[in-house]
Amino acid sequence: MRSQTEPSDEAVDATRAAVDRAVANLLARQLPDGSWMGELESNAAITAEYLLMRRYLEVTDTAREAAAIRYLRSQQQADGSYSIAPGVDGDVSVTAEVWVAMRAAGVPADDPAVAAARRFVADHGGIHATRVFTRIWLALGGLWPWSELPVVPPEWVLVPGHRIGSIYDLASWARATTVPLAILRTLETVFPLAGPSRSELPLGAPVPPVGSLTWRSVDRLVRLYGKLPKIGLRRLALAEAERWVVRHQERDGSWAGIQPPWVYGLMALRARGHGLDYPVLRRGLEALDTFGIEDEQGFRLQACVSPVWDTALALWALLDAGLDRDHPAVRRAVDWLVDREVQGLGDWAVHVPGVAAGGWPFEFYNDQYPDTDDTAIVLCALDAAGHRRDDGTPAGAAMTRAVNWLQAMQGSDGGYAAFDRDNNRHWVERLPISDFGEVLDPPSPDVTAHVVEAFTRCGGAELARRRALAWLRASEEGAGAYFGRWGVNYVYGGAATATALAAAGERADRERLLRLGRWVRRHLHDDGGFGESVLSYHDPRHIGQGEATPSQTGWALLSLLAAIEGSQGLDGGDELEGAALAAADWLVRQQREDGSWSDRLFTGTGFPRAFYLRYEMYATVFPLMALARVVGPDKGLKGPS
Incomplete structure (x- = not known):
């Protein structure tokens, strides 16, 4: 007899059909050079x-x-x-x-x-x-x-x-x-x-200057210096x-x-x-x-373009969906990513001297600023494509260099920022020019979680992995909430954290994963969708609240699936499975005829409270990744055999 939370034959068939349509859509969108790149929309x-x-x-x-x-x-x-x-x-x-x-x-x-x-x-x-x-x-x-x-x-x-x-x-x-x-x-x-x-300028009334009193005084001294x-x-x-x-x-x-x-x-x-x-x-x-x-x-x-990020995520999603590792699209994507590896020293080396280059940027070329987040996601995608460190291939060699570079970029507290190590000198936040966006790059749960998952999959960095895991566990806010620095917001941080903890597979994280899954379930809409507004960065009342979007519902479903997998044996699994089935059903119903999904709202973050983005690829990549894990051969919601 089928349990109440087990998907029906019809639901499983509909989900598999949605996965097939999304795979066809992504394959059709691959560029001739092997990459993917969607629009990165920002403000006017x-x-x-x-x-x-x-x-x-x-x-x-x-x-x-x-x-x-x-x-x-x-x-x-x-x-x-x-x-x-x-x-x-x-x-x-x-x-x-x-x-x-x-x-x-x-x-x-x-x-x-x-x-x-x-x-x-x-x-x-x-x-x-x-x-x-x-x-x-x-x-x-x-x-x-x-x-x-x-x-x-x-x-x-x-x-x-x-x-x-x-x-x-x-x-x-x-x-x-x-x-x-x-x-x-x-x-x-x-x-x-x-x-x-x-x-013509509408001047308005003068407002107090930006910056602390101390730094405004320094500004006056520097002005005097400029006259000498x-x-x-x-x-x-x-x-x-x-x-x-x-x-x-x-x-x-x-x-x-x-x-x-x-x-x-x-x-x-x-x-x-x-x-x-x-x-x-x-x-x-x-x-x-x-x-x-x-x-x-x-x-x-566009304020930026995201070909490395988009390509790694699309490749990973297709492989999750069962695309053969020998498929021409996979081989082209792997070759393209390997060619994008950063092999020269950049600004990061000022504070991390004596370390060989490695890793990947976000864009086509950004040798000065490879980032740990892209590097971690590329490593996961290459691992999913069947490559291993030092497997004798160019991909394996690039993975080895990337793992070594990531270890060197770990912060002294164990966490990971995106571009620099220990970028934490807060005096710059008090400068009179510091009134827009972020001027520091602190470690964040989403980036640290991605690195943890990459280290877990690729190996070769056990000490760094354990330190990053400890930092990630300590970053929990309240009951199961994890801040999202580069995606909106707690649902993004939660998805990265949940999949990393599930991949790590440590018994000590079972309760933590259950809390995370319950946080998602509490904020799921009645129809199974999930949305969190960019206003969640401005006002805590908006955390976990907002119009449902495909990308965020995909993140919610990834969180629920990871929580189900990682908290087995604990009471509460049925409630998470029911929420996961509802989210999967919402995604299937929202899919467009061409196999894609579309976000109306911005779900990417440049600077919290100041600058947000809409990644065109997110709306299809993350629903595909999540639905593929619902019906995949090794996942928890397989349905009847």
Whole structure:
């Protein structure tokens, strides 16, 4: 007799059919070189800044501008604002940047969309209420006085990297942005705009400055220093900052593979007197356009691209679904990933000297900044494809180097950050420019869990694995909740943690896994879906709450399956199995005819409380991975034989 939580024949057949359709969809989306890459959507400020940068550098293209403006119009909310993510109220900084960009591109001030955006800014504190980086964009166009913005002395780059107070105290992304910004701020660079005029700015009332009192005092002292004769020191510092920028350009022309240091780098080189024919500038401009997407909505710029991440996840999901390891798609993906291995030393080596390179980046090329999260996921995918460390293949050799590199990147507390080891000098958080996103890269449960799973699967790092496991266990918040740094939010951190603990298979984690599974079950919607809003980073009342999405329901199902597997023998398994069946049924019902799923909301995290993303691939990869584990031969919800 079948138990109440055992899936019916019809449910098993429907799930297997959904898996087959999703496999066919992913195979059809594989690119000829063996990779996968979906769109990485963010907010409208990225495209607005692209428009402004092109105006500043006098790289204008009427058709491109028109397409970008069409996209910006499509993103405007009913109240005239632009938000940091769907379902979130308008953001004054994003709206101000879009308004200025549209005016700079020649859209009249009385255009209804432009007027509505300006009105929103005026009603929400004006330009004074925007973040520092928005006012930096205005200063670059001559619309805001540089004297009212924090100083960023280029002498910062002269501090030895291993010393406290160097630019290497900043997180990788903040560091890569700050160096070119120091050039622009020091030169008080202005690229004059034809419009808007200063008189158009809705200023609003002044607001208290950002940064602690101590660091605001330091800012005043640095301003005084800037007025003194430097006997060549300032000239030396600017030259070294420029060399730093040039050295950090990647092979594809990008900087750190992300938009902020890229656009600031281009403008800084122009401010230093280089023409658009300067090879570094030319490569950077040409490469930036490859991050653009143009369709019926218009033209938009991606803040980043995610081919390594997408490829590793897609490969892993297909292998979970039973695709043969000898399938041509698997072989092409493995070869592509191996070719993307980072083999040169990057910024991470400043604090981790004497260690050989290894690992993978997020993007096509990011030799300066490989990251532990991508490296862990690639290792898991290569292991699923049948490769082993030192198995005599290029993949096996790359895995060995990656495991060695990951061990060296472990924090002193046992946890794992994404890009650096022990990036925890909190003084940088008090700087007057630190009002947007994160400026440190601390360890997180999601990254640490991925590394634990990679070490468990690949071996060769037992001491590091046990230290990471201890850190992960200690990161539990409340009953079964684990923070998600790079995905929204606790359901993402929970899925990474649950699958890692289940893979580790230690008896001591059975109760922990059961708590985690119960946390997911408590927040599951009545119809089996799961959603958690980006607002969960802003207000704890939103934790585990929100409109259901396929990617988050996939994470919830992965958590439940891992909890069921890892807590066997404890009371409570039936309730988790019922929740898992409901989540699987929701995913089957939400699948589109072409075998894919689609997220309406953003479920990726760039900076909590500031910058969010929608990974196009997430909505299909994670439901496929989860459903494949529901009906897989070694999983807990097999149904009748």
